[in-house]
Amino acid sequence: MNSLHKLVARMQSGKRSPTLHRSRIASGLLLLLLLTPRTYAFDLDQLSAQLAKPAVVRGPLIQEKHLRALPQPLTSRGQFVLSRDLGLLWQLQSPLKQDYRIDSQGIAKRTPSGWQQQPGQDVAAQQSRLFLAVLKGDHSGLSKDFQLQLSGTAEAWQLRLVPNSLLLKQIFSRIQIDGGALVQRIELHETQGDHSVLRLPESQAGDALTEQEQRNFAQ
Amino acid sequence: MPSERWLPRGFLLLLAALLALAAWQWRNGPPVAADMLALLPAGSGDALVQQAEQRMQEPLNRDLLLLIGHPQRDQAIALAQQVGEQWRGSGRFAQVQWSVDSDLAALRDYLRSNRLALLPAADRQLLLEQPQQLIEQRAAQLFDTFAGFSLLPIEQDWLGLGVRAQQALNPGSRIQADLSSGALLLEEPGMTWALLRASAQGSAFDMQEPPLIAAQVAATRAQIETAGGQLLAAGGVLYAAAGQAKATREISLIGGGATLGTLLLLLLAFRRVRVLVSLLPIGMALLAGCTACVLVFGQINALTLVLGASLVGVAADYPQHYLSKSWSNTAGTDGWSSWGALRATLPGLSLSLGTNLIGYLALAFTPFPALTQVALFSAAGLIAAYLCSVCLLPAWLRGLQLSPSPQLLSFSQRLLTGRARLLGKVGSAPLLALLLLFCAGGLWQLHTQNDLRQWLGQEPELLAEAQRIAELTGQQPTSQFFLVRAANPQQLLERQAALSQRLDQAVQNGQLRDYRALSQLVAPDSQLQELRAALSELPQHWQPLLDLGIAPAAMQNELLELQQNNQASLEQALASPLGEAWRPLWLGAHADGVAGLVSLQGLSNSSELQPLVEGLPGVQLVDRISELNALFSATQLSAAELKLISSVAILLLLCLPFGLGGALRVVCLPLLAALAALACLGWLGQPLTLFSLFGLLLITAIGVDYAILMRENIGGPAVSLLGTLLSALTSWLSFGLLLISDTPAIANFGLAISLGLLFCFLLAPWAGTRQATANQAQMT
Numbered sequence: 001m002n003s004l005h006k007l008v009a010r011m012q013s014g015k016r017s018p019t020l021h022r023s024r025i026a027s028g029l030l031l032l033l034l035l036t037p038r039t040y041a042f043d044l045d046q047l048s049a050q051l052a053k054p055a056v057v058r059g060p061l062i063q064e065k066h067l068r069a070l071p072q073p074l075t076s077r078g079q080f081v082l083s084r085d086l087g088l089l090w091q092l093q094s095p096l097k098q099d100y101r102i103d104s105q106g107i108a109k110r111t112p113s114g115w116q117q118q119p120g121q122d123v124a125a126q127q128s129r130l131f132l133a134v135l136k137g138d139h140s141g142l143s144k145d146f147q148l149q150l151s152g153t154a155e156a157w158q159l160r161l162v163p164n165s166l167l168l169k170q171i172f173s174r175i176q177i178d179g180g181a182l183v184q185r186i187e188l189h190e191t192q193g194d195h196s197v198l199r200l201p202e203s204q205a206g207d208a209l210t211e212q213e214q215r216n217f218a219q
Numbered sequence: 220m221p222s223e224r225w226l227p228r229g230f231l232l233l234l235a236a237l238l239a240l241a242a243w244q245w246r247n248g249p250p251v252a253a254d255m256l257a258l259l260p261a262g263s264g265d266a267l268v269q270q271a272e273q274r275m276q277e278p279l280n281r282d283l284l285l286l287i288g289h290p291q292r293d294q295a296i297a298l299a300q301q302v303g304e305q306w307r308g309s310g311r312f313a314q315v316q317w318s319v320d321s322d323l324a325a326l327r328d329y330l331r332s333n334r335l336a337l338l339p340a341a342d343r344q345l346l347l348e349q350p351q352q353l354i355e356q357r358a359a360q361l362f363d364t365f366a367g368f369s370l371l372p373i374e375q376d377w378l379g380l381g382v383r384a385q386q387a388l389n390p391g392s393r394i395q396a397d398l399s400s401g402a403l404l405l406e407e408p409g410m411t412w413a414l415l416r417a418s419a420q421g422s423a424f425d426m427q428e429p430p431l432i433a434a435q436v437a438a439t440r441a442q443i444e445t446a447g448g449q450l451l452a453a454g455g456v457l458y459a460a461a462g463q464a465k466a467t468r469e470i471s472l473i474g475g476g477a478t479l480g481t482l483l484l485l486l487l488a489f490r491r492v493r494v495l496v497s498l499l500p501i502g503m504a505l506l507a508g509c510t511a512c513v514l515v516f517g518q519i520n521a522l523t524l525v526l527g528a529s530l531v532g533v534a535a536d537y538p539q540h541y542l543s544k545s546w547s548n549t550a551g552t553d554g555w556s557s558w559g560a561l562r563a564t565l566p567g568l569s570l571s572l573g574t575n576l577i578g579y580l581a582l583a584f585t586p587f588p589a590l591t592q593v594a595l596f597s598a599a600g601l602i603a604a605y606l607c608s609v610c611l612l613p614a615w616l617r618g619l620q621l622s623p624s625p626q627l628l629s630f631s632q633r634l635l636t637g638r639a640r641l642l643g644k645v646g647s648a649p650l651l652a653l654l655l656l657f658c659a660g661g662l663w664q665l666h667t668q669n670d671l672r673q674w675l676g677q678e679p680e681l682l683a684e685a686q687r688i689a690e691l692t693g694q695q696p697t698s699q700f701f702l703v704r705a706a707n708p709q710q711l712l713e714r715q716a717a718l719s720q721r722l723d724q725a726v727q728n729g730q731l732r733d734y735r736a737l738s739q740l741v742a743p744d745s746q747l748q749e750l751r752a753a754l755s756e757l758p759q760h761w762q763p764l765l766d767l768g769i770a771p772a773a774m775q776n777e778l779l780e781l782q783q784n785n786q787a788s789l790e791q792a793l794a795s796p797l798g799e800a801w802r803p804l805w806l807g808a809h810a811d812g813v814a815g816l817v818s819l820q821g822l823s824n825s826s827e828l829q830p831l832v833e834g835l836p837g838v839q840l841v842d843r844i845s846e847l848n849a850l851f852s853a854t855q856l857s858a859a860e861l862k863l864i865s866s867v868a869i870l871l872l873l874c875l876p877f878g879l880g881g882a883l884r885v886v887c888l889p890l891l892a893a894l895a896a897l898a899c900l901g902w903l904g905q906p907l908t909l910f911s912l913f914g915l916l917l918i919t920a921i922g923v924d925y926a927i928l929m930r931e932n933i934g935g936p937a938v939s940l941l942g943t944l945l946s947a948l949t950s951w952l953s954f955g956l957l958l959i960s961d962t963p964a965i966a967n968f969g970l971a972i973s974l975g976l977l978f979c980f981l982l983a984p985w986a987g988t989r990q991a992t993a994n995q996a997q998m999t
Binding site: 063065067068069070071072074076090092095096098100105106107109118145163164165166167168170171190192193194198 | 361364373399
């Protein structure tokens, strides 16, 4: 579930990708679309463009882990700031207090002595990189790893990602993203039966980072 | 004479048999090995230590590691896949791996039942000493968005021991499996490296495979660079290929150069094309030496061939013995005849062979397989060259009218006159004193140096790539390792765990980067009991988890499972999908029990290892490099003894024709020459190595030839000196060319011999008898 957000982040900044890549990606996605029987009124290119519009998106986050063995989900709350230039700031506030920063360098964790880059050791860090590649405009990576299905309209769309590769399939069964002008909800289904939901219910688009936010990104 | 008829025939028969044997030996391609290290002395350890050394060395020899880099991650992956498929298709490799298709289900099962035994040391300590904190960390982890991916579903791992054990499975590695492609990746800013591993078919050190593999790596490099990427490659096979190419180059340069030089020298001196058949003993020597080595050792090492190529100069000497007599006979009534000259010089020729053999065979008694091979090669080669010179050549040279260059003779005469004039002015004694002074001065400055690195030629490019790979992967396997013996697997694990405790300390102190022990894969029983006892205390601390809504029954069930699970035995664990990296460490059962290794990574100082072993029963540090370097130094002493013994043997042999006084004189001259050569090394600032010492060992044997030639004085001093000069020139040609070798050991050997032979030539005239000197005085 963790990486969903990164996925969104990446898609939003798809616009910055070099033309060469974009065209390759676009053609890859186009092919994908041709293979599906329906013609969409709203396509992946338009979605990328739409999500990349705001320079900054911020708002509260609610994360729910639904475990089969627990009667109620494990719920965490916090704030997030997504910057087109600086990446994603993910601040968990309750019950756990922990900040993360995800950018082209990978994932960093805030410690008393400042941001500490996490080694690319575990799968979570890797997922963040995978999606980050997409953020950089490397869409071909995304369509290689997942089957993408977009439905709905620009105001209410749904993107479904189903993993292709053997290794990924053993971890996720599918990922589902819902949104309108901004991403609103990400659902991640693990192969083993648990699932997580990330809700970004009151996200606001903005033009620039506040000073406080800039400081948070920096240290 | 009948002997003039049957000798050549007999020899030709022998030659035919030798050729047939050689052809049979070469039926499956050249029986040449390129592994320089195989020529080093075997370790002093017992069979188990040697088995362990072989186990550690094997992957280094067979495995090839490629890092395929590209600024774009997906390009790197695509290139690795492309190259991997090409390589797999080539059929040249036993195994090519560029991706993992991990069977996560099997991993999960294993992890579930063995997580307690897999816990890393730090987590064990947490469980034993601060269970409260363990629980709190787990509770926080459940809410963490980026806590990481766990193999076990949360409801099977409430306590989080599975997550902790899982992190220990890939200790310290920076290599990650890409989730979508399964490619093994290393990330650095601006570059993604994809890993590809290949194992060569069979031995990496036969002659055929390494050049083909090196060529394939070169082609792959070109292909990747065209695609905008970068390739790093490392592996024993590449060193073997480079070493082989170098050896081939050097053999052709040294052998070819020496042969060509000798050929020109012969033409210049004797001015008859037919004289060139006297190059035949050279070919015979190489053929016989090679065949004998393959016969005895099953194969011949490239290093032996390089050193053996220098035999050319010595083998070419034998015909000189009688060819050079043509200067004295031309004026006679019957002129020079091949058989006649041979009969006159046969005793001297045989003495030469005897002394040469003694010198070369002395090399065989050093503990170095390399020199044993060289000794056998040379002994067989010298005998063949001698037989060829004695049996066949005179027949082929029969009826040849030699008209040797008179200028050379007069040159030699002038040299002698000059010497006589010099001696007349100052006398021998002051000259000797001067030489001894020179020697003392040189010896004063001489320093010794012995290092394994002298064995290995430098391959800076390969080395740089290997270092870069070690930097990137963080894997720097060391040649040092620990061998742990025990009565049974349980005791082995206990002992490795005890060692691991000290190693953990060393890792914390920064002396060591990492290590791998069997006890990481399977905890010994005593450790497990301790952990299980701590587990039964855990319910007092787990309220934070219950607060999340986890049912107490679920927690109890998990605890019960952890308490009662039968942990996999060492052998089961090694067979499991997790066990792969540990498999090489298990040496299995033998007569006295079982044995296993502990391998090390990134060692800063090997001298810090020995204290770690103290007081640990059954644990032994195996450090081949230190052992070898120590052996090198120890061997210097035995080499000096050998030199003494071989000198005595030569002395005894020479007593027969020359009497004790003459023999002493003939033996002392090359000994003095060796001393002077040693002093020269000192003056030149060159170190005395084991190899220069071996070179000096040979000087006694070869240099004594010149003294014999002068002593026998057949055809007069000037003719004898000319014969000596021709002999010395051919020897310099071959040994001097060893100087160009890239392998420090070989170049050092060549330098010592060249210097020694120079002094042997300069000193040779003193071997003459008084009578001869008197004769010469009359002539001038």
